[in-house]
Amino acid sequence: MAEVTYEKTGPVTGRIQLFFPKEELSKKLNEELKKESKRVNIKGFRRGKTPLSALRKLMGNQVFGPLLDRTIQEELFGYIEEKELKLIFSPLPDESEEVEQISATNIKDLRLSYDLGLEPEFELKMPEQSFTKYVLDTSDEFIDELVDNLRKQRGETKDIEEGPIQEEDILDVTIQEVDGELTNDTKLYVDNLQDEVKEQLIGQSVGASINVDDLGQVEANASDSHVRKYLLELSEEEQDVDLNGKSFTITVNKISRLVPAELNEEFFIQFDPEGNITNEEQLRERLAEDNAKGFNAQGVSMANFEIQRALVEGNDFEVPVELMKKLSKDDDESNFEFFERGVRWMLIRNKVAAQKEIELQYEDVRAEALESLMRMLGGQRPAFLNDEFLDNYIQNMLKDEKQREELSSNAMEKKVMAAIREDLTLVEQPLSVEEFNKTIKAFNEANTPPADEEEE
Structure with missing residues (x-):
């Protein structure tokens, strides 16, 4: 239907021009309208007997738009496939070209141009480096750690009657101000203690006590607010208490220990x-x-x-x-x-x-x-x-x-x-x-x- 011309405009570029004579477009529209007239009922006419002039006015543009798009695509890509043109991307319409507006009741000659990006010819070179x-x-060592973590996740926490305290134990303790009234029962995790405090507690038993001059030096990276909120659990009214110069006794009341699960049938299931x-x-x-x-x-x-x-x-x-x-x-x-x-x-x-x-x-x-x-x-x-x-x-x-x-x-x-x-x-x-x-x-x-x- 269309007159198609192709020229190679560069080593990797080309150009396709499509020319659709108005007579061919009109003929194609008439054929499509005749098909539609057999499928639709139009008031005042028997099915399939509606004049083409009436069809164009009533439903021409509704049919012509999709028909034109489909025709352009068929002609454009049909030519590309026939000539085996290898494109990098879809054809680009020439936006600088003025295209007259056409409709079902005003069909004109249609000329369209598309720029093509062509695949280059080259010899593939593979890298020589590694x-x-x-x-x-x-x-x-890595797998040992993973297995240990799994055993701990599936393990049970048990109370240790006496001791000695070990690296990963959990301690229920009483923190008591020396010669003062501040006191609180809380938990300490041995593996989170400062080294100096940890050394004093590991190996000790239930009932053991140690003295500290600064509660901020008990746990690793403990802030002043952490000490007040978690170690002493001070109320809002007590938050402004000055802790400088205050010493405390930490007494171990209970030792809890995570006993890792055994690698047995139950564990594997x-x-x-x-x-x-x-x-x-x-x-x-x-x-x-x-x-x-x-x-x-x-x-x-x-x-x-x-x-x-x-x-x-x-x-x-x-x-x-x-x-x-x-x-x-x-x-x-x-x-x-x-x-x-x-x-x-x-x-x-x-x-x-x-x-x-x-x-x-x-x-x-x-x-x-x-x-x-x-x-x-x-x-x-x-x-x-x-x-x-x-x-x-x-x-x-x-x-x-x-x-x-x-x-x-x-x-x-x-x-x-x-x-x-x-x-x-x-x-x-x-x-x-x-x-x-x-x-x-x-x-x-x-x-x-x-x-x-x-x-x-």
């Missing part, structure tokens, strides 16, 4: 109701796997970022910068650089996928959807989420076009990056949890684009 992949250090963990070795393996999973995934993400940066910087090819600036509509140079880097990476990713014949399967997208759902649930799968429920939920996710495209893109990204990593040298560097968190923070600060400053 890359660091951070992994969580799941040493025996509590930890894993499905019964896959039946001994300490399996427990340690599961703890190492579960704790490393999130950190190691972050380590892979950071390695991927550095690999992508090396690929983008190591492959110099032309892209349609001016068209991309029109597309981004962002005057901030740093934001555009980020956008351009994304376009270059997309082209490299597509090149790798084509060279390695990487194809996306339904199971890849389904796995990505499941992972997305698990992230929303905090990584835990509630008991009610059976396989049937998950399948139905994922099917609904994939029905949403935007979600489906995002999930497909993420799944393809993972497959491509996995293939790229196989061709490169990655050196694992174990980090402790603390070191890993510091590394992630520094990485994010160094690589997060600056936020736009609000205009005053």
